[in-house]
Amino acid sequence: MTALKPLLRYTHDFAATTHAVWLREVLRMLRDSGQIVGAFSRPVLWVMIFGIGLTPYFRTGLRETTFMVPFTYIQFILPAVVVLNLMYPAIQSAVSLIWDREFGFSREVFASPTPRSAIFLGKLAGGTTIAMAQGLLVMILLPAANVPVSYTSMLAALLPMVAVALAFTAIGLLLASRMSSFQGFGVFANTLILPAFFLASSIFPLDPSLSMEQALQSFPAWLVFLVHANPVTYAIDELRWAMLGYRQFDPVTARAVLSAFVLIPIALAYHAFRR
Amino acid sequence: MDNAAVIEVSDLRHSYSSVEALRGVSFSVPKGSFFALLGPNGAGKTTLVHALCTLLRPSGGNVSVAGLDVRRAPRAVRRSLGLVFQEASLDDRLTVFENLIFHARIYQVPRRERRRRAWEVLALVELEQWANAPVSDLSRGMKRRLEIGRAMLHEPTLVVLDEPTTGLDVQSRRRIWEYLERLQKDHGVTLLLTTHQISEAEGADWVAIIDQGRLQALDHPAKLRQGIGGKLINLQIGDDAFRQALSERFPGKCKQRDSVIQIEAEDPDSLLRELVADEQQWRMVDSLEVVDPSLEDVFINLTGRELRDRTINLSR
Numbered sequence: 374m375t376a377l378k379p380l381l382r383y384t385h386d387f388a389a390t391t392h393a394v395w396l397r398e399v400l401r402m403l404r405d406s407g408q409i410v411g412a413f414s415r416p417v418l419w420v421m422i423f424g425i426g427l428t429p430y431f432r433t434g435l436r437e438t439t440f441m442v443p444f445t446y447i448q449f450i451l452p453a454v455v456v457l458n459l460m461y462p463a464i465q466s467a468v469s470l471i472w473d474r475e476f477g478f479s480r481e482v483f484a485s486p487t488p489r490s491a492i493f494l495g496k497l498a499g500g501t502t503i504a505m506a507q508g509l510l511v512m513i514l515l516p517a518a519n520v521p522v523s524y525t526s527m528l529a530a531l532l533p534m535v536a537v538a539l540a541f542t543a544i545g546l547l548l549a550s551r552m553s554s555f556q557g558f559g560v561f562a563n564t565l566i567l568p569a570f571f572l573a574s575s576i577f578p579l580d581p582s583l584s585m586e587q588a589l590q591s592f593p594a595w596l597v598f599l600v601h602a603n604p605v606t607y608a609i610d611e612l613r614w615a616m617l618g619y620r621q622f623d624p625v626t627a628r629a630v631l632s633a634f635v636l637i638p639i640a641l642a643y644h645a646f647r648r
Numbered sequence: 649m650d651n652a653a654v655i656e657v658s659d660l661r662h663s664y665s666s667v668e669a670l671r672g673v674s675f676s677v678p679k680g681s682f683f684a685l686l687g688p689n690g691a692g693k694t695t696l697v698h699a700l701c702t703l704l705r706p707s708g709g710n711v712s713v714a715g716l717d718v719r720r721a722p723r724a725v726r727r728s729l730g731l732v733f734q735e736a737s738l739d740d741r742l743t744v745f746e747n748l749i750f751h752a753r754i755y756q757v758p759r760r761e762r763r764r765r766a767w768e769v770l771a772l773v774e775l776e777q778w779a780n781a782p783v784s785d786l787s788r789g790m791k792r793r794l795e796i797g798r799a800m801l802h803e804p805t806l807v808v809l810d811e812p813t814t815g816l817d818v819q820s821r822r823r824i825w826e827y828l829e830r831l832q833k834d835h836g837v838t839l840l841l842t843t844h845q846i847s848e849a850e851g852a853d854w855v856a857i858i859d860q861g862r863l864q865a866l867d868h869p870a871k872l873r874q875g876i877g878g879k880l881i882n883l884q885i886g887d888d889a890f891r892q893a894l895s896e897r898f899p900g901k902c903k904q905r906d907s908v909i910q911i912e913a914e915d916p917d918s919l920l921r922e923l924v925a926d927e928q929q930w931r932m933v934d935s936l937e938v939v940d941p942s943l944e945d946v947f948i949n950l951t952g953r954e955l956r957d958r959t960i961n962l963s964r
Contacts, residue, residue: 386756393753401741404782477737484701485754486726 390487394495395502398466402503408462412507415461419454420447420514423576444617447518451511452612453575455530456605459508459537460570464562466500467545471558493546493646497639500542501535508534520616529615536631537608543638550645572596573605579621604634654679654806654838655700660709662695669695671861672709677840677854679805682832684852685842686943692861693842694734697810700840701729714805727755730799730807730837734814736791738798740784744775747783748798755802769797773827789820796827800837807831809841813848825851846943857947864950872946878914880945882937885909890932903948907934912941 402408424447431446473479482492515522545562552558579588579600588597600606607627614620620627655677662670669692677683687693698704699711702722711718714728738747748766757765770776773793778786786794792812799807809828813821829851831837841848849855850869857864857872865872884907885891891909895902901912913919916938924930 389753389756393750397739397742397746397750400746401739404741476740477733477735478739479737480731480733480735481737481751482754484703484726484731485751486723486756487754488723 386486387488387491390485390491391495391498394482394492395499398469398496398499399502401469402462402466408465408503412458412462412510416454416458416511416514419457420451420511420518424450424454424518444619445519448520448617449578449613450576451514451518451520452530452616453570453573453609454514455508455511455534455612456537456573456575456609457566457570458511459504459534460541460566460605462507463500463504463538463541464545464548464566466503466542467496467549468555468558470496470546470549471552471555474553475555489647490643493643496546496646497539497542497642500545501538504538504542505534508538526616530612533608533611533615533631536611536635537605540604540635540638543635543642547638547642547645550642550648569603569605572599572603573609574600574621575605575609604630607631608634652679653677654714655683655840656710656712657696657700658710660696660699660706660711662692662699662704662706662708669861670699670706670709673858673861673863674709675856675863675866677806677838679838680832680836681853682828682839682851683841683854683856684849685840685856685858686844686846686849686947687842687858688844691844691858693844693858694810696858697808697840697842701731701808702726727802728805730802730804732792732795732799732807732809732812734810736795738783738791738794741782743780743782744770744786744794745779747794748801751798751801757802765801765803769800772800772830773797774823787820789816789823792816792820792824793827796824796831800831800835804837806838806840809839811842811844813843813845846947849943855943857943857950859947859951865946869943872943873941878912879916880939880941881911881913881916881919882935882939883909883911883933884935885932886934887932890929 428446431449470479473482483489512522512527544565548561549558552561579592579597607622607630610620610622610627611624611631614624653676655675657676658674660670660673661668673692673696685693685696695704699706699718700713702718702725705719713725716725716728718725739750742750745766748769749762752762752766767776767779770779773796775790775794775797778790783791783794796807796809796812799809813824816824825848828839828841832839841852843849852869854866855869855872856866883894885894886907891904891907894909894911895904898911903910911919920936920938923933
């Protein structure tokens with residue numbers, strides 16, 4: 374038993390630090406009115422304006438469609454908007470790392486007797502929590518979008534949501550570990566988020582009933598390739614499956630890609646953070 | 649090892665690529681003392697402090713804090729240290745109290761004691777009314793006080809302050825000195841302070857003068873001043889020949905700047921009597937001043953330079 378004591382003590386200290394860092398991230402977010410406004414306005418903008426506006430064109434299409442997505446456009450993009458509302462705050466949370474370096478708070482943290490891994494874990498958990506809160510906020514729009522809600526569908530939605538939140542928080546931490554300016558980080562984050570979002574079959578479907586050859590006839594090859602290569606594609610697909618029972622891609626591939634998409638950025642970010 | 653020493657530094661060396669920041673520094677700091685590290689900017693003070701608080705791995709030599717080797721037990725060393733950095737290190741978006749609780753958590757203060765200790769240190773630095781204010785509302789002096797209080801939160805044996813009063817107004821400075829005195833007297837904390845301001849070192853128990861990575865002197869401030877001997881006489885004399893004559897009469901005891909000649913005099917009375925007696929000489933003296941030597945004079949004496957901000961020559 375005595376041999377266990379230092380281990381228990383270490384675990385306790387580790388947990389206390391992780392908790393402290395996590396809580397700080399969450400408190401900082403709650404005091405950032407800009408973030409809160411963004412968290413509300415982003416989904417409203419996408420769902421209520423973009424979604425409603427494009428719904429009439431969705432089924433009939435401006436060109437011949439070979440298949441029918443059995444949902445309205447609002448329903449189709451809602452899971453994607455959830456992912457978008459996860460991506461922004463997750464990446465954004467890592468700005469605190471640059472902020473801390475700039476304003477000296479990192480000295481307080483890094484000169485303390487806590488292990489760096491606990492600080493990293495706290496940051497990762499903090500960013501993920503903030504992102505999850507904003508992602509779940511989009512669910513307020515479920516009735517307006519006419520998406521049926523059930524406990525099981527909500528629970529099933531949590532897993533792909535956490536995956537996106539973790540992955541993008543880790544990507545943010547990786548970027549922030551290597552960047553020194555806020556502006557640089559902001560520009561970089563935006564140039565990453567928007568293409569990753571648009572190239573994920575988020576706002577337009579790739580026809581799943583088509584073979585690859587047929588898909589290449591209706592869309593340019595680079596687009597088909599990029600959508601398939603983009604991990605966010607599979608996150609949105611998983612979420613659509615959970616919320617609407619509709620998917621366009623192979624579930625095994627989707628889950629494999631998502632697992633790698635969570636683990637690799639975390640490993641890279643941790644490596645960058647330890648330096 | 650001396651049991652009463654909180655810090656033991658022996659032959660500490662450190663280089664940044666081609667620049668030698670520390671070239672073999674040794675000293676020890678007795679428990680409960682107020683130890684000032686005095687030197688110009690770029691003397692190696694911050695490097696020394698960073699080696700002490702395990703933020704930097706020195707290239708050579710040994711440092712131990714509270715009997716613990718900084719290389720072998722960095723986490724235990726960190727726990728026994730309270731740090732006040734040269735630049736601010738608070739989270740502006742959190743409140744004063746939240747900053748303290750955060751610190752208590754990452755320094756492993758037991759949960760039951762966190763709030764009590766936070767209130768105690770707030771009382772110590774007289775910031776109780778500001779407990780729930782965001783740190784961004786605090787003035788610079790108040791932030792510094794909060795940082796000093798925070799450094800005490802986990803009851804360290806040693807508090808290290810790197811240039812703590814830089815950029816503060818006189819009033820804030822005075823207050824901070826009061827707190828530091830109280831820490832040392834009432835709480836028995838050992839204080840190590842770096843400064844490039846002479847006046848801040850005057851009140852210390854021990855002063856180590858550091859320049860160009862080497863320790864130039866280490867003693868009580870009074871002893872250091874005594875080392876210069878007696879008094880300093882400043883004479884303003886317009887006549888070049890007379891000044892020249894004086895400096896030849898007291899070789900190695902005179903310094904000149906413009907028309908002022910400063911003479912180190914162990915027995916100032918007899919020298920003054922001699923000056924006044926010769927009426928012709930006395931008429932050439934425009935002004936006369938007898939002063940106690942300051943640490944600044946000690947510094948100039950040791951290094952041949954003044955302790956002002958100077959540009960460091962990195963190619964050296």
